Amino acid sequence: MTTSIWRVCRAVKAAGWCGIVAAILSTTNARADLTVLRDYQGIVPPADMVYGGNSGTSSPVIEPGTDPSIGKYVVSALGQDLWERADAGSFLHDADPVTGDFSAIVRVSSIVNPGGGTPAQWGRAGLMVRADPAADHSPNFAIVRRTSDGGEFLESTVTQNRDAFGAGSGEPFGFGGSQDDGGFNNTTPQWLSIGRTGGQFYAAFAADVGGAPGSWNRANPFGVVPALSGDIYLGLATQGRKDQGKRQLATYENFTRVDEFLPEFFQADPRGGNLLPAAPLPGIGPASMMWGIREVRDIGGAANVGEAASKIAGGTGTIFEGLSQYVNHTDPTTNPSAGKFGNDAPFISDAHTGNTDGPVPPYNAADPEDDQDVLMVGHARIRVTPAQAGIWSFGVHTDDGFAMRIRDSAGNLMPWGMTDGAGGVYGADRSELSFPDPTGDSNTRGTMNLPAGNYDVEFVSYENAGGANWEVYHAQGVVLNDGASNWRLLGAKPDPAKQYFKPTMAPLDDQGNHFDITVVDSTPDNTPAHSVAQARSILDNPGANPVFQGLAPVINHKDPEAGVCCGGLDNGDLAWPGLADGVDNEDYATRSLGVLQMPADGYVRFHIQSDDGFGLHIDDAQFSILSAAGGPTYLADAGTSVNADYGTGNTNTVLEAFIPAGEHFMEFIHWDGCCGSYAEVYVGGLAGQDGMLLGSFNDPIDLGIIAGPQVLALVPEPSSYVLAALGFAGIVALRRRRK
Missing domain, CATH: 2.60.120.200 (Jelly Rolls)
Structure with missing residues (x-):
């Protein structure tokens, strides 16, 4: 109305x-x-x-x-x-x-x-x-x-x-x-x-x-x-x-x-308008299948990305230019790896001064803090095929600020849609995604609707103080969660297709049970667990606390008196052994042991819902964390374990693991520190949510060979093959000075 x-x-x-x-x-x-x-x-x-x-x-x-x-x-x-x-x-x-x-x-x-x-x-x-x-x-x-x-x-x-x-x-x-x-x-x-x-x-x-x-x-x-x-x-x-x-x-x-x-x-209130000048900044143009990067030194630092762009546009200072497959660079002396993706390359200007086969020295060896005086602009040309047309998401991690814009083949600036993170879109025409603050991790994402065609990407960043890095990545669709699994560096090659399975668990008896479960109720001595290490200590050293054991076909359990109806994804929650005792047990730890059976070498997606945390270990597995609800979730034991050290709340975690063929010992640890508890372990396909309770089926399910997420290609043109031949480890040795 x-x-x-x-x-x-x-x-x-x-x-x-x-x-x-x-x-x-x-x-x-x-x-x-x-x-x-x-x-x-x-x-x-x-x-x-x-x-x-x-x-x-x-x-x-x-x-x-x-x-x-x-x-x-x-x-x-x-x-x-x-x-x-x-x-x-x-x-x-x-x-x-x-x-x-x-x-x-x-x-x-x-x-x-x-x-x-x-x-x-x-x-x-x-x-x-x-x-x-x-x-x-x-x-x-x-x-x-x-x-x-x-x-x-x-x-x-x-x-x-x-x-x-x-x-x-x-x-x-x-x-x-x-x-x-x-x-x-x-x-x-x-x-x-x-x-x-x-x-x-x-x-x-x-x-x-x-x-x-x-x-x-x-x-x-x-x-x-x-x-x-x-x-x-x-x-x-x-x-x-x-x-x-x-x-x-x-x-x-x-x-x-x-x-x-x-x-x-x-999103947050505007903090001013666009920060970049109307015209594209000078540098290596998008005439190759790689990023063209210009770095400028010896003209002082910048207080914000607008000042950095103005200095770059001035054409003075010591200029370094090179090609790189992606923007994923860092100061090698103060920040060897930063942002979302590892394997960071050194700054273009740092790599010019030393042997790239060994440790990379700073630009000026006499001044290890010299990387507080570096400005950069990167240009790339991307191609959106008719099949890829639609919403794309772009993410940035930089320290310090940045600005990014995309032009169509006619030179028109494309508008950004939604944003997430520390930065945003602050101009009336919505053409610039930026983090205008003077320092700190930009940690920003934005969406853009891209019809089929070629587009020129322009990215500007700088270092203000205390080490620097810049990183640009992308994903198809609206993907603003920085922890999502389908982010890829802009310029990355498509992932190889992978063979996925839903594996089975070895039976422990003829009653369909697959997990041997131990529960230690630490309520009597009021010993809560808020991490895998604390839960393991309770399980390994129960003292006078009650210990209960039992078998189960799946991991889909709760404390039935805790006031939590069911929790997780499945309705048929079982009671943890010994806890159907008419008492809301607030402090306890559980360990579920079994043997996972892989029909062949391949990948498995695990989806875990638990309140509180969990620890999952599988012998010979190599885990990666695709998404987590926000608590401290990390790899351990050389990648064979994943720990979610939650004090409380649903872990809601999706994992992927490469597991070789054969039988593999599996351990799942769970605990309750407060206010109700449940735990479920699913295996499924790429969606993570389309799973089945691990142990609920008798024959392995071959999910087939599935390709990785879509990526946007950097456009190859005839001249690019000559330029690309100069590149080594993302660096082209080209340097000149202007005054």
């Missing part, structure tokens, strides 16, 4: 955002009309439970003060938890579904307990989308304010989702999987946004500055949720706690929905 949107525009104008809201005003489908209130009953409370609040009932209520004409809703609800496999709370939603791209914003003005005292612990209030609003177990995605009464009133902003009907809920981003807003005790009012484009969901939060949103801080993208790819329902989710007798009374203002995706509501 126009009235509501105009109120947002007036409020946002003070923060410089009215132009963005004007874009909403220009549409004809802006709305603020939530009409259907759903009550998900969840756990039925005891009959003698006393409820606070205006309504005096367990059902949700739309309270006085609600005015949909200005996007204001006041909702009180009880519920128990918008979590696990079925929700208990309320959902006030639009009767009409969202059919495609959309954006929605709301100001969560206040959250109170109408019965007095602090709000409910783990209460929620915020934006949610659901596949089926009538089903309490529906797939959903949400960004909410979450409250706690852990001794004092606390709030945080978190994102959460359920990716299938009846599946467990998860917090996909940040600490413990959640996205903290920068201070757990930050209180309302807060602004929230949620949106979808191309099947990808985004969410963001902003502090309230005089009734307007301040800088938008986007939660890392969750990704495509197949169950939410069609029609979905948008609304406000509110939930208190039945077991605490606390309702949640939430006041929402300026709720607005528009049926298009507006990137401006999902």
Whole structure:
């Protein structure tokens, strides 16, 4: 409704955002009309439970003060938890579904307990989308304010989702999987946004500055949720706690929905416009199948990428030029490996001064800090084939700042779409992806829609102080998670195809069991585990703690009394041996042993969901970590082990391992330090999620030979073969001085 949107525009104008809201005003489908209130009953409370609040009932209520004409809703609800496999709370939603791209914003003005005292612990209030609003177990995605009464009133902003009907809920981003807003005790009012484009969901939060949103801080993208790819329902989710007798009374203002995706509501406020000059910077042009790189020295450093570009454009200083297959370079004396990809090449200018077959000396051996005075620009020409046309994502790690832009064959600058990380897009024409801060890891990603054709890429960076590196990589589709598995350096050759299997486990008996499990319940001496090392110590030195043993066909277990319904991907959770004892066991460690059988040399994808952490070891395997939920996850034991040292939260980790043919000893360690526990081990194909519980099938499954992710080729032209012949280890020995 126009009235509501105009109120947002007036409020946002003070923060410089009215132009963005004007874009909403220009549409004809802006709305603020939530009409259907759903009550998900969840756990039925005891009959003698006393409820606070205006309504005096367990059902949700739309309270006085609600005015949909200005996007204001006041909702009180009880519920128990918008979590696990079925929700208990309320959902006030639009009767009409969202059919495609959309954006929605709301100001969560206040959250109170109408019965007095602090709000409910783990209460929620915020934006949610659901596949089926009538089903309490529906797939959903949400960004909410979450409250706690852990001794004092606390709030945080978190994102959460359920990716299938009846599946467990998860917090996909940040600490413990959640996205903290920068201070757990930050209180309302807060602004929230949620949106979808191309099947990808985004969410963001902003502090309230005089009734307007301040800088938008986007939660890392969750990704495509197949169950939410069609029609979905948008609304406000509110939930208190039945077991605490606390309702949640939430006041929402300026709720607005528009049926298009507006990137401006999902990234930080602009910090100025474009930083690069309009014309391309001088250097080796994109006339080869490699990057042309120019480095400039002896004219001082730069305070930001704009100053670096200006100095490069001036044509003075000592100039070094060379060719490289990719941009993945570092100062060899202070930063031998940095960024996302290893095997960093030395700076072009450093490699000019020494024997590249051995250690590379600094540019000026008398001044080991000389790499604080180096500026660079790289040019490359990429080709997008008709089959590759569409959205591509580009990622950058630099220390210090950078700017990157892409021109089509006619010289037109292409606009960037979504961004993620420390940098962003700050010019009105959205032609420049940059990290304008003076120093630090840029750690930035952006998307761009590229039709078939040739494109010229221009990349600028510099060193300010304390070592330097620059790295440019890419992936097909919307891939803004820096931990995703399909990132490749821009200029990399396609991966070789790999043979994948779903392997079997050797039987331990004739009852279908494959895992020998030991559980040590350390609750009696209150010894928690928060790492593989601590869990292993509990298992190896149980002392007087109870020890339980048992067999199981699969690893799909939980503590049945912990209040966690099921967790993970599969509903049929088993009880850990000895823990079906009527007690919520808070501190314990488990070890599951078995023998994995590979039919031939090949690769296996493992998907692990666990709360809390895990350690996985397989003899002779070579693991790589494709994605993890955000906790400390790392390789150990020369790559034969992966450890996820989580204090709490879902690890949600995807691994790949090359495993030779034959039988291999396997050990899986898991622990619970607090608040419920589960663990599942799946094997599957490239999607990671399309798995089967390891041990649930008797014959190995040949998934075939599967090619790696798509990459964009650097365009070869006739002259490139001569230039490429000069290259060795990405370096061309060409140097000249200008004054």
